[in-house]
Amino acid sequence: MYADRARASLRGWGGVAAMAVLCALALAFVLLLPRTQQQAPDRAGQRVTTGTQADADGCADADAHQRTLAPSGADGPTIDAIKARTGAKRKLIVGVDQNSYRWGYRNPNTEGAELEGFDIDLVHRIAEDILGDPDAVQFKAIPTSQRIPAIQDGRVDMVVRTMTITCDRLRQVAFSAPYFKTGQQVLAPKSSPITGYDDSLAHKKVCTAAGSTAYAKLDADRKQGRPAASADISTTVPNQLDCLVRLQLGEVDAVVTDGALAASQAAQDPTVELKGKAFTTEYYGVAMKKDATDLVRRVNRVLVDYRAHGWQTSYDTWLSATLGKDAAASKPPVPRYLAGS
Amino acid sequence: MTHPPKSSAAPPAGPVGVPGVPAQAGRPPGVAPAVPAPRRTAFAEGVERLRTAATTEPGRLRIIGAVLALLVVAFGAVTAWQTGERSAAADDVLHRSQPLSSGAAGIYRSLADANTAASSGFLAGGQENAGSRDRYEKDIRTAAAGLVTAAANADPGSASEATIARLNRLLPEYKGLIERARTYNRQGYPVGGAYLRYANEKMQKQMLPAAETLYTTENRRLDTDYGQARPYPWAAIALGLFALAALGWAQRRMYRRTNRVLNHGLAGASAATAVALLWLVVGHAVARSGLDGSYDHGVRSLSVLHDARIASLKARGNENLSLVARGAETVTVDGKPYDAYYYDFDKDIAVLGKGLTAAARLADDQGGTAPVEAAQGNMAVWKQRHAAARAEDENGNYQQALDKVIGAKGATGECFDSVDRNLAQAIDHEQSEFRQAATDGRDAMTGLPVGVAVLAVLGAAGAVAGIGRRLSEYR
Numbered sequence: 001m002y003a004d005r006a007r008a009s010l011r012g013w014g015g016v017a018a019m020a021v022l023c024a025l026a027l028a029f030v031l032l033l034p035r036t037q038q039q040a041p042d043r044a045g046q047r048v049t050t051g052t053q054a055d056a057d058g059c060a061d062a063d064a065h066q067r068t069l070a071p072s073g074a075d076g077p078t079i080d081a082i083k084a085r086t087g088a089k090r091k092l093i094v095g096v097d098q099n100s101y102r103w104g105y106r107n108p109n110t111e112g113a114e115l116e117g118f119d120i121d122l123v124h125r126i127a128e129d130i131l132g133d134p135d136a137v138q139f140k141a142i143p144t145s146q147r148i149p150a151i152q153d154g155r156v157d158m159v160v161r162t163m164t165i166t167c168d169r170l171r172q173v174a175f176s177a178p179y180f181k182t183g184q185q186v187l188a189p190k191s192s193p194i195t196g197y198d199d200s201l202a203h204k205k206v207c208t209a210a211g212s213t214a215y216a217k218l219d220a221d222r223k224q225g226r227p228a229a230s231a232d233i234s235t236t237v238p239n240q241l242d243c244l245v246r247l248q249l250g251e252v253d254a255v256v257t258d259g260a261l262a263a264s265q266a267a268q269d270p271t272v273e274l275k276g277k278a279f280t281t282e283y284y285g286v287a288m289k290k291d292a293t294d295l296v297r298r299v300n301r302v303l304v305d306y307r308a309h310g311w312q313t314s315y316d317t318w319l320s321a322t323l324g325k326d327a328a329a330s331k332p333p334v335p336r337y338l339a340g341s
Numbered sequence: 342m343t344h345p346p347k348s349s350a351a352p353p354a355g356p357v358g359v360p361g362v363p364a365q366a367g368r369p370p371g372v373a374p375a376v377p378a379p380r381r382t383a384f385a386e387g388v389e390r391l392r393t394a395a396t397t398e399p400g401r402l403r404i405i406g407a408v409l410a411l412l413v414v415a416f417g418a419v420t421a422w423q424t425g426e427r428s429a430a431a432d433d434v435l436h437r438s439q440p441l442s443s444g445a446a447g448i449y450r451s452l453a454d455a456n457t458a459a460s461s462g463f464l465a466g467g468q469e470n471a472g473s474r475d476r477y478e479k480d481i482r483t484a485a486a487g488l489v490t491a492a493a494n495a496d497p498g499s500a501s502e503a504t505i506a507r508l509n510r511l512l513p514e515y516k517g518l519i520e521r522a523r524t525y526n527r528q529g530y531p532v533g534g535a536y537l538r539y540a541n542e543k544m545q546k547q548m549l550p551a552a553e554t555l556y557t558t559e560n561r562r563l564d565t566d567y568g569q570a571r572p573y574p575w576a577a578i579a580l581g582l583f584a585l586a587a588l589g590w591a592q593r594r595m596y597r598r599t600n601r602v603l604n605h606g607l608a609g610a611s612a613a614t615a616v617a618l619l620w621l622v623v624g625h626a627v628a629r630s631g632l633d634g635s636y637d638h639g640v641r642s643l644s645v646l647h648d649a650r651i652a653s654l655k656a657r658g659n660e661n662l663s664l665v666a667r668g669a670e671t672v673t674v675d676g677k678p679y680d681a682y683y684y685d686f687d688k689d690i691a692v693l694g695k696g697l698t699a700a701a702r703l704a705d706d707q708g709g710t711a712p713v714e715a716a717q718g719n720m721a722v723w724k725q726r727h728a729a730a731r732a733e734d735e736n737g738n739y740q741q742a743l744d745k746v747i748g749a750k751g752a753t754g755e756c757f758d759s760v761d762r763n764l765a766q767a768i769d770h771e772q773s774e775f776r777q778a779a780t781d782g783r784d785a786m787t788g789l790p791v792g793v794a795v796l797a798v799l800g801a802a803g804a805v806a807g808i809g810r811r812l813s814e815y816r
Contacts (some may be wrong), residue, residue, distance in 0.1 A: 088736035098531070098667060105531040108463075112740055138737025141667035153678055155671070241535045248521075268530040 059167035065178040065283040067170055069293055070337040071301035076294020079130060082157060092127045095142040095150050095159040096120065099241040101264035102318040103162055115139055119160045121314040122179060122306065126158075126286070129302045143238040145211030148172050151289055158288045158295070162261060164213045165285040174292065175285035176299040177335035179306070183278025184214050185259040189247070189271055194254050196276015202228035204253035207243035210236040214256045217280060244269065258282060260330070263322040283332060300335070307332070399815045405591055406808030409607075410801040412584040413614055416577065417797020420621055423574035425790040427625070430569035431632060431783040438563040439640065439775065441494055443768075445556040446647040448487040448508070452552055453654040454761075455480035456544045459519050460661045461747050461754070463526070463537050481516060488512070491555065501562075504555045511548050515540055534665075541662070556647075563640065570632055570782075574625060581618035588614060588804065595811065606807020613800035617793045624789045631782020639775020642703045646713075646771060649696030650764045653720075656689035657757040660727060660746060664734065683731060690727075693720060693760075700767065708770045716763035723756030 059067065075083070082092060096119055097104040104119040124134035142150050147159045151173050165175045186201070188194040194201060208215040218233045235252050237243055243255040244265045255262065259278045266272050286303075288295050315327045323330060381389075394400030458477040462469030488509055495502040518540035525533030588611045595604055663682030670681035697717050704710040730745035730753060746753050 091737045108526040109529040245535045268532045
């Protein structure tokens with residue numbers, strides 16, 4: 001009887017104990033549940049590139065450099081507005097480059113923050129002529145693709161920045177007479193099998209500056225399968241010098257830019273060289289607002305004088321080291337102006 | 342009681358059938374066992390036993406004892422679970438998520454500062470001075486160390502881990518670009534500047550956004566930990582109250598039947614449960630107030646201060662870049678073109694101003710207010726000097742503008758350094774305030790899970806002993 005009772009009571013407490021074990025198990029399970037986390041998606045930016053159209057309104061790129069106004073020293077509304085600037089603001093506002101070695105750049109090893117180069121010399125000459133002070137200049141550094149908008153928006157009076165005169169650009173801005181002659185060229189590592197602007201570019205990545213004539217030419221040619229339909233020209237950068245960075249980092253195989261600038265790049269890196277001959281002929285001009293006729297004529301007058309006195313000195317100082325002692329290939333042609341202008 | 346006590350008695354004699362499963366057809370004839378009376382399920386058996394027990398007083402007492410003990414033990418278990426969880430979350434706040442959140446802000450700061458130091462060096466022209474080089478190297482070291490700490494604490498496969506891996510990959514890439522820029526600068530080639538721009542682009546477009554993502558993720562984890570540490574342990578409190586009520590009811594029942602006022606066991610059980618409940622409520626309330634304090638006086642201030650520091654860094658970076666870019670980048674707002682970097686600078690300074698105002702409002706003592714007010718003063722001077730520098734730049738006096746930004750005396754650089762130093766001091770102060778309050782909060786829960794569990798076991802033992810004493814009177 002007593003034993004029975006004890007067993008029964010034991011049986012009861014056994015149930016309680018089992019319950020407690022169950023509770024403990026459930027607890028352990030809940031506590032050990034793993035935590036989860038959410039992942040935030042990354043968003044990548046996209047780059048949009050634009051092409052250029054090439055059509056003619058009686059304009060051919062080969063003689064686009066002749067479509068400028070005859071030189072004149074007379075003041076007009078644009079020059080009056082520049083001269084009317086007072087105090088510290090009495091300056092010619094010029095869009096330039098600060099990355100083109102020996103054209104427009106800041107030498108990190110010279111004291112001060114002065115820009116220097118072939119383009120910069122010309123700017124000082126124009127400022128001296130208009131405002132009587134070669135240093136009355138406010139330089140604005142402008143990416144290749146912003147040259148035309150900067151002029152159209154009036155952010156700068158003119159752009160002196162290795163800018164090629166083309167029919168397409170003539171529809172948007174006015175150009176001076178040419179002050180330099182060059183042509184597109186291919187730049188690649190010395191060890192590269194690329195031989196020039198030909199089918200050796202097949203399956204190669206080619207870098208150009210956004211909004212440059214080099215990109216326009218490559219884009220137009222590639223649509224016709226030249227020089228190699230398989231060449232990848234999707235890498236565009238704000239400045240031609242950024243192409244050298246990409247080339248050195250192995251992100252592209254070749255660079256296409258004006259021979260004058262390609263030579264500047266080669267001068268900064270002895271392991272790259274110009275490949276093949278120049279495959280276009282281009283002329284650099286000073287770009288201004290389309291309706292600034294007085295300024296265009298004035299600059300053209302400065303250029304007449306500059307070609308005779310100054311051009312060669314500036315070439316010898318800045319460019320002979322990269323382009324060769326003989327300046328004949330770079331000399332601009334004798335200027336011709338629009339008939340009746 | 343929803344479950345019957347499991348039988349520990351010997352199984353009934355005879356062949357063991359499967360309870361509740363009818364005999365299957367198709368068994369080979371002849372092997373069919375003699376079918377006993379259909380066996381009932383264990384549950385039904387248990388209910389039957391319970392019902393039988395409930396008809397006698399000792400049986401009822403046994404059931405009451407079991408229920409009481411179970412209630413008290415359940416109270417202890419749930420309390421130990423809930424407070425243990427909260428205590429662990431509070432510990433995470435103190436030792437894991439908050440330090441990681443601060444660490445992520447530190448990584449962002451170091452990266453942005455390194456980039457600014459590098460671009461200042463470029464702006465200065467010539468060869469960078471020892472000061473800016475040291476600053477850059479120190480920032481890179483701090484960022485690398487911060488990434489190691491963050492990586493060690495990231496959960497495998499988490500979003501933070503992916504972000505940290507990305508930053509770890511980008512940092513040496515960035516450093517490589519900067520070193521190339523230095524080399525070319527020494528040779529006087531402008532391609533050095535191109536490398537610097539490329540490095541800057543990598544920093545602005547990839548690294549800083551990644552660091553910001555890390556900071557956001559770590560902040561979210563901090564909020565989660567706070568969210569887990571703060572809620573009242575309602576289940577435990579409810580169970581405690583219920584156990585107390587049940588104990589009271591049992592004693593009242595016993596008093597009515599036996600006229601005995603005090604059952605020592607049950608009274609002890611009630612006392613233990615009451616103490617445990619009180620400990621739970623008070624301990625958690627104190628912990629909660631400590632955590633709330635650490636959030637209000639620490640984390641909120643810290644978050645505002647970190648944001649302000651980042652805004653001042655961005656402002657400084659944009660101020661430098663406007664001079665590096667020299668008007669190359671513009672944005673058009675409402676038809677008017679602005680220099681992109683100057684435009685961003687104005688936005689950053691506005692954010693900094695708002696941040697400092699908020700920080701001053703949140704600061705609750707002299708130690709927190711003083712550096713914030715000093716930073717506000719620095720910022721006012723910075724804005725004045727910046728306006729002067731910008732006027733020079735807009736007038737084409739580039740060299741003068743440069744002197745006013747990175748020059749040795751009276752430049753905006755001094756103001757930025759002062760703002761940064763004062764904000765660092767304010768952050769240090771708020772960090773210690775946070776640590777103090779959060780430690781107090783966490784300590785209030787120390788011993789709570791174990792203590793309540795022990796009390797519950799004692800209480801359950803008391804209940805069993807009390808009932809057992811009554812039961813013995815039937816023997």
